[in-house]
Amino acid sequence: xxxxxxxxxxxxxxxxxxxxxxxxxxxxxxxxxxxxxxxxxxxxxxxxxxxxxxxxxxxxxxxxxxxxxxxxxxxxxxxxxxxxxxxxxxxxxxxxxxxxxxxxxxxxxxxxxxxxxxxxxxxxxxxxxxxxxxxxxxxxxxxxxxxxxxxxxxxxxxxxxxxxxxxxxxxxxxxxxxxxxxxxxxxxxxxxxxxxxxxxxxxxxxxxxxxxxxxxxxx
Amino acid sequence: xxxxxxxxxxxxxxxxxxxxxxxxxxxxxxxxxxxxxxxxxxxxxxxxxxxxxxxxxxxxxxxxxxxxxxxxxxxxxxxxxxxxxxxxxxxxxxxxxxxxxxxxxxxxxxxxxxxxxxxxxxxxxxxxxxxxxxxxxxxxxxxxxxxxxxxxxxxxxxxxxxxxxxxxxxxxxxxxxxxxxxxxxxxxxxxxxxxxxxxxxxxxxxxxxxxxxxxxxxxxxxxxxxxxxxxxxxxxxxxxxxxxxxxxxxxxxxxxxxxxxxxxxxxxxxxxxxxxxxxxxxxxxxxxxxxxxxxxxxxxxxxxxxxxxxxxxxxxxxxxxxxxxxxxxxxxxxxxxxxxxxxxxxxx
Numbered sequence: 233x234x235x236x237x238x239x240x241x242x243x244x245x246x247x248x249x250x251x252x253x254x255x256x257x258x259x260x261x262x263x264x265x266x267x268x269x270x271x272x273x274x275x276x277x278x279x280x281x282x283x284x285x286x287x288x289x290x291x292x293x294x295x296x297x298x299x300x301x302x303x304x305x306x307x308x309x310x311x312x313x314x315x316x317x318x319x320x321x322x323x324x325x326x327x328x329x330x331x332x333x334x335x336x337x338x339x340x341x342x343x344x345x346x347x348x349x350x351x352x353x354x355x356x357x358x359x360x361x362x363x364x365x366x367x368x369x370x371x372x373x374x375x376x377x378x379x380x381x382x383x384x385x386x387x388x389x390x391x392x393x394x395x396x397x398x399x400x401x402x403x404x405x406x407x408x409x410x411x412x413x414x415x416x417x418x419x420x421x422x423x424x425x426x427x428x429x430x431x432x433x434x435x436x437x438x439x440x441x442x443x444x445x446x447x448x449x450x451x
Numbered sequence: 452x453x454x455x456x457x458x459x460x461x462x463x464x465x466x467x468x469x470x471x472x473x474x475x476x477x478x479x480x481x482x483x484x485x486x487x488x489x490x491x492x493x494x495x496x497x498x499x500x501x502x503x504x505x506x507x508x509x510x511x512x513x514x515x516x517x518x519x520x521x522x523x524x525x526x527x528x529x530x531x532x533x534x535x536x537x538x539x540x541x542x543x544x545x546x547x548x549x550x551x552x553x554x555x556x557x558x559x560x561x562x563x564x565x566x567x568x569x570x571x572x573x574x575x576x577x578x579x580x581x582x583x584x585x586x587x588x589x590x591x592x593x594x595x596x597x598x599x600x601x602x603x604x605x606x607x608x609x610x611x612x613x614x615x616x617x618x619x620x621x622x623x624x625x626x627x628x629x630x631x632x633x634x635x636x637x638x639x640x641x642x643x644x645x646x647x648x649x650x651x652x653x654x655x656x657x658x659x660x661x662x663x664x665x666x667x668x669x670x671x672x673x674x675x676x677x678x679x680x681x682x683x684x685x686x687x688x689x690x691x692x693x694x695x696x697x698x699x700x701x702x703x704x705x706x707x708x709x710x711x712x713x714x715x716x717x718x719x720x721x722x723x724x725x726x727x728x729x730x731x732x733x734x735x736x737x738x739x740x741x742x743x744x745x746x747x748x749x750x751x752x753x754x755x756x757x758x759x760x761x762x763x764x765x766x767x768x769x770x771x772x773x774x775x776x777x778x779x780x781x782x783x784x785x786x787x788x789x790x791x792x793x794x795x796x797x798x799x
Contacts, residue, residue, distance in 0.1 A: 434582070
């Protein structure tokens, strides 16, 4: 990762023309070739950028980034304030939301929270379109696929429905049932799940973690 | 009224409508979400028998906004016309043949006075859970008890039990679990002086109130064993004027945020209520009471406590508690027919 803080002007030519007048900015040149020009604000979004694959050529004060679509980003450097290189190594990738991953872990440890006599077969059971969070068997031996979300919304139900369709093709799992588990299942997701024959369950994260709530229960 | 059972959340779009069926001068209006079905009949000046389904909410809004006077519905064309005064609405109708039909309720009909049932429902329905993930707790248990009827509901934080002596609706030992949502609708329309007939079949129950029938599916499943939750020993009660208790609670509750408990201290001949809100301050009020037990601090969710006080009958109520971590019992001093059990809130 190369980080350059410089007084510069930037011109983009491609689907449209855009010009950034002279100012101090951060130029990020990533190891994969991506170039992004940031101001000191605006959250994560750069003022202008060019995704990889592209080609960066430096000719004195003029940097030119071009890509196969013949778009070009021309950076004219008037003053370099800082120029440093850092090796960030290999990124481990996006880790699932902590609560969601922990929910999956807790439910895997005690699937009976989702229904009587469920037994875990495997976490992250693979299908050819991605792994389903939990695969269990119920008391009758029927396969039960469980998708775990922190917030249960329609897209989560759709995702589970796709997994079920793939799992149903496996003769060992045929007749597989679906359970959609979340801390909160939105009303639209409940309707969609019920219409697809998928059972939904709201999970009490605190109770699963054994955290006592101030409001005590009768049972 | 029928439109209250219609739904936009069902896979059958036609259920967002109300079904109107005219036979002679009698018009039936039905709304349903398949679990709850409400049908009312009214006398009209009928011109031609027929059936139509109109969008429930829109039709109700239109009729509500008409000038006082007669309303005319003409469903003979492609688009039913609803008119009143000088207003005319042409509604895109919904396919009447897709509206699911319900068989007439079959079963033994039992009639009881509406007054007691109305009060009983008012006392218990609100204590039922609204969390659909535990369906059995969203229902009210109706159970035969000592040649009468017992109504029980719980959301796991509180339990309401009401006995209706003499209301022999069920066979000895019989019990059914009726969705609280349906009973809420029944309670809304019960008139103290009326009678109500219950027709109970294997999977549903119909409440017949004159020209209004409310049918609901029964909830299948085992209701928690509530009897073992009721303490067998009766500790020293604190007796307090119900209205004074409620007034004081409503005042100190002003200081409570969403999860702020009300802290009660039961002391000799007094009850002290206190709420502490770290952002706003503190409220304290003392209420006269009769009590000669040991001083006992205990905290409750103020909403649950207030609801218990609101539905407990009589001028004086008895609050019985043995421990800040055990359920407290609220009941009328001069009646054993209603019991409200409430779990405390843990406070530091």
